[in-house]
Amino acid sequence: MTVRRTVLSLMSRVSLAVAVSAVVVGAGGCEKKDPKGGGAGGASEVRVGHYASMTGPEATFGRSTDEGIRLAIKEINDAGGVKVGETTRRVTLVTDDTESQSTKAGDVVRKLIDVNKVHAVLGEVASSISLEGAPVCQEAGIPMITPSSTNTRVTERGDYIFRVCFIDPFQGFAGAKFAVDELKVKKVALLVDTASAYSQQLADEFAKAFVGMGGEVVSRVEYQKGEKEFNARLTKIREASPEAIYLPGYYTDIANIAIQARQLGIRVPIIGGDGWDSEELAKNAGDAIENCFYTNHYAPDDPSPEIQEFVRAYRAAYNGKTPDGLAALGYDAARVLIAALERAGTTDGSALRDAIAATKDFPGVTGRITLDRNRNAVKPIVVLERKGGAWIFRAKIEDPSAGR
Template identity: 50%
Template sequence: MVRSRSSVQVLVGVLSLTLSAALATTSAGCDKLRGKKKKPAPSASPSASASPSPTPGGEGGTILIGEFGSMTGAEASFGESTHKGIELALEHINAKGGVLGKQLKLKSYDDAGNPEQATAVVTKLVTDDKVTAILGEVASNLSIAGGQVAQDSGTPMISPSSTNVQVTKDRDHVFRVCFIDPFQGFAMAKFTTETLKHTKAAILRDQTQSYSQGLADAFKDAYVKMGGSIVADESYSKGDKNFNSQLSKIKAAKPEVIFLPGYYSDVATIAKQARQLGLKLPLLGGDGWDSPELFQIGGQALDNTYFSNHYSHEEPRDAVKVFVGDFQKKFGIIPDGLAALGYDAAMLLADAMRRAGSTDKKAIRDAIASTKDFPGVTGTITIDAERNSQKPAVILKIEGGKASYVASVAPTP
């Protein structure tokens, strides 16, 4: 008994020692962190930022820009597309003399679709490579992981295509050039109720993807507000191939449309199985559909389906024509939405650098924040107070193995 009591005493002693040590460390650590983190509230005027800090990123004639993306792993195709878009943008920028008389140089790292690695590579970009700004990530969880590091180090970051709301929330150095899930959900709900005039929808979501969950919830909210009703809300997990039980349940609920906020290969497989079950109704979806493989996998099952996207490569605008033409020349494939967004992110960054007139991170951040009516491939981009971009969504209809432009839904507050 004596033994056990004394051991308890020692334990208490050590614990209290640890705790007091802890307290001291935190106050030191916290202040250090705070010092780094405390930034003045985001102001839209670039003039407020004339702090003479040592110019980061590249020496002499180059400005170094960092990129992180999933080049390997399960999401490798996203990283590849985005990377190609960014590469093309840099080629265009540098061919026109670069920015501020300097050439842009890209340093990109693979995060393998892993948030720990995303944190690590963004840290490396910021501290070792000393990049001026960061472009990165498609998957929202990776943008959040990397964005936190960018935020803490005061480096501006533009996510090309993370649509989850949380990505830019409370991080005043993180921006994006794509629209956000609530808007996309709203656009699709509006299109369904006003154009297709259907008021009974079913949802089949990927419960393992925050993208799919966010978009499904956004659609649900908007749709119910517009007077529609959700008759079935089913889910699957990433990697599932057999959607029969979910579709059977949906069929029994007799919806007029099915909303499928997933990625292209899942969606195309679902479309096929839905048609096999005799569900001939329209299928709706979001930007995750955008891929040439969608049509190959889905084939005729995709007739009578609609999805919202960032852009259509058939849009008759000049910016789109130039981008699609050059992209095809360079890579031999038609660019998807991710490539277009990667391109826009890099272009917008270069534009902000020009407007900032320096490579000071703070000045660039402020310049990005004050972006207004930037003519991008994916539409006219205005960065709002939440650091999201306000721009229209395009709605495409698939018929006969081809997606064609149907309508644009403008952002309404």
């Protein structure tokens, strides 16, 4: 009898727990769903999926990109919609969260394609996550444009995978060129995130270019995304007495590393890549990132009219917030996709793929976008410098392979 009572009470507890978690999960699920997305309503709209790190240590990447994409889609819908063949259709966006984890990407993208029935996919920012989402799009024959994954392997996942940003061999080269030409350093140390495809390739390409320009890599130290303790590694770097540190990683880790480096008395410049591009970096690192530089897709203080117009529109849409590079790339990726839809005249996957591949001299905020035969964009790089508590434009570097 007592045994039975225990079992019963246990069962009631379990079912209560299940019910509670079902409600919690259900509530979470509803929030994310776009009321117009999914299900019927088919021919009258174009559905675009966006998988992004809306939460977690890379959350500003996802949120900025999503805001950029939404701005582009709002503009096209306000103008009546996108003209696909004979019909003019509205564009709806379905965003889903990868929580900054590459292991979530496959499921999220599959859900966008199978459940929300999207016609094209945008995302991710982090290359390691894009590498997991891309094969799903490729297999389903749904074109995917990553706004900002710079690792070369992402577009090598298949002929449905595109990007509107430069790739890491060039970004690494640009970092090295900047270090040699502008900062006049000869000895650097590398600090690399081994859990990130992006960080590893960028470090390798930087080292190759830097050594090619006559520099020397005095130390290469590794860490893993999410680690918090860098004192031992940084001491090792300090002992090698480099003139600069190359630190290609993502902003949450960078803040910790910069703080600990400065505490250890390492005052040399730290150079990074576009993974630094987040307002959270300065918020978390404070003064520690003074005398730091990073290579990026665009500079919001660039006076060119295309950029200033975009900055104005973005600020108006998002309470005066200044768009970062990822927002600009999200905006560009969405507009490249919309332009391709108009040229293709259909939402059919293979026709849309061919139209995206034919993108040539598209006037993007982050530069003119032409996709090469490897489905990558070739664009110049800007270098931003942290000075007096603000990121300011420092240099622009052209891709030596442009026009080839």
